[in-house]
Amino acid sequence: MGTLLRKVRWCTIGTKGLRINEKIRIGFVRLIDESNNQIGVVSINEALERSRGVELDLVEVAPMSDPPVCRIMDYGKWLYQQKRKEKEGHKKSIQHSSALKGIRLRPETDPHDLGIKIKQAREFLEKGHKVQFTVFFKGRQMLHRDRGFTVLEQITQDLGDVAKVETPSRMAGKKLTMLVVPK
Numbered sequence: 001m002g003t004l005l006r007k008v009r010w011c012t013i014g015t016k017g018l019r020i021n022e023k024i025r026i027g028f029v030r031l032i033d034e035s036n037n038q039i040g041v042v043s044i045n046e047a048l049e050r051s052r053g054v055e056l057d058l059v060e061v062a063p064m065s066d067p068p069v070c071r072i073m074d075y076g077k078w079l080y081q082q083k084r085k086e087k088e089g090h091k092k093s094i095q096h097s098s099a100l101k102g103i104r105l106r107p108e109t110d111p112h113d114l115g116i117k118i119k120q121a122r123e124f125l126e127k128g129h130k131v132q133f134t135v136f137f138k139g140r141q142m143l144h145r146d147r148g149f150t151v152l153e154q155i156t157q158d159l160g161d162v163a164k165v166e167t168p169s170r171m172a173g174k175k176l177t178m179l180v181v182p183k
Contacts, residue, residue, distance in 0.1 A: 019060045020075055021048065029060070029070040041067055099128070105135045107147035114151065118158050125162045125182045135176040148176040156180070 019025075024044060031039040031047050034056055042050075051058040051072045059078070062069035101124045103117050121131045133155055135148040152169045159180060167179035 019063070020057050021051070024058065024060050024068075024070065026068055028067050030065070030067050032061075032069065032071040034072045047072075099130055100132060101129045102132045102134060105133060105151060107135060107137060107141055107144060107151060109151060114154070118155060121155070121159060121180070122162055125159065125180070128182055130166070130179060130181050131163070133178045133180070137174045137176070142174065145171065145176070152176065152178045 026044060028041050028043055029047055031042050031050070033039055033050070034054055039050075047058050047070055054072065056072050057075035058070050059073055059075055060068055061071050101121075103121055105114070105117060109117070121133070124131050133152060135151055137145070137148065141147075149169060155178070156165055162183060163180040164183055165178065166181045167177070169176055169178040
């Protein structure tokens with residue numbers, strides 16, 4: 001009996017206050033059965049009897065409505081699915097946050113070094129990542145912004161077979177940026 005109490009306490013705390021079975025202390029509830037059909041407003045005792053009859057749990061899903069909405073379902077299975085959805089959402093958010101790769105350049109970047117950067121960008125694009133090219137200017141280099149634009153134009157031409165420009169080159173302070181995405 002002690003393990004059952006621990007499980008109920010864990011379930012109540014772990015699901016942001018959802019009440020199940022005997023924890024629901026209200027006179028009447030709007031009941032939804034296990035096949036998502038709305039039964040209507042019934043007493044809590046009748047709802048508990050129906051849930052026990054099909055050997056499932058009675059879960060209060062909308063406590064703030066009038067009357068509160070309760071659903072007959074397998075609570076453990078539902079809890080497992082919620083945790084799984086949360087994990088998948090977390091994985092997707094991590095993948096999306098790493099989907100943008102950045103490559104830093106200077107207006108006087110050597111042609112060989114530029115070729116290596118383009119090769120690296122091609123690998124990122126083939127893996128499905130977006131690539132942001134950033135050309136940094138220092139001091140008097142700001143007078144020759146056209147060199148930065150020519151570097152980005154050359155990159156656009158070299159990557160034309162695997163990428164398309166999503167955000168064209170634009171100046172933001174002392175940086176010139178361009179975003180390319182895979183075709």
